[in-house]
Amino acid sequence: xxxxxxxxxxxxxxxxxxxxxxxxxxxxxxxxxxxxxxxxxxxxxxxxxxxxxxxxxxxxxxxxxxxxxxxxxxxxxxxxxxxxxxxxxxxxxxxxxxxxxxxxxxxxxxxxxxxxxxxxxxxxxxxxxxxxxxxxxxxxx
Numbered sequence: 001x002x003x004x005x006x007x008x009x010x011x012x013x014x015x016x017x018x019x020x021x022x023x024x025x026x027x028x029x030x031x032x033x034x035x036x037x038x039x040x041x042x043x044x045x046x047x048x049x050x051x052x053x054x055x056x057x058x059x060x061x062x063x064x065x066x067x068x069x070x071x072x073x074x075x076x077x078x079x080x081x082x083x084x085x086x087x088x089x090x091x092x093x094x095x096x097x098x099x100x101x102x103x104x105x106x107x108x109x110x111x112x113x114x115x116x117x118x119x120x121x122x123x124x125x126x127x128x129x130x131x132x133x134x135x136x137x138x139x140x141x
Contacts, residue, residue: 005060012057019050021067028082028129030054030064066129076100078114083130091130 005011016034019027023046027039031054039048072080073092079099083091103114 002063002065005063007060009059009061012059014057015052015054015063017052017065019052019065019067020047021050022046023048024069025067026050026070026072026082028064028066028070030058030062070129076103078103081130087130095130 005013015031017029017031019029020042021027023041025048027048027050029050029052031052034051034053039050041047042049066082069084070082071085071088072082073088075081075092075096076099079095081088081092081095107114
């Protein structure tokens with residue numbers, strides 16, 4: 001287990017996290033990158049530390065961490081597609097046209113701005129992570 005927590009929608013929390021990874025890896029979370037978004041080199045450059053903060057209360061089942069050889073491509077003014085370098089172009093093409101349209105439609109339906117866009121401090125782009133099949137390279141959603 002990553003951490004002891006109540007697995008119920010009523011148990012909500014904010015958090016800060018530091019994720020240390022090998023120098024070749026990138027860490028993502030369902031949270032905002034802090035410290036300007038750039039990782040800090042540690043252990044003489046052998047590892048990197050990514051810091052995150054989630055200022056909005058979320059239920060425990062939404063805690064998400066992903067680490068790997070990941071590359072990000074902006075796909076809109078407030079979203080970035082992340083995937084392995086060999087498939088990131090296909091992932092960006094797959095999600096690039098419609099992501100902002102979906103966010104705008106959701107804002108229209110809810111009559112509220114998307115919370116990821118308005119929290120203080122200003123948040124970095126919404127991260128979209130695509131997990132691809134190692135055997136076939138097919139995009140999994």
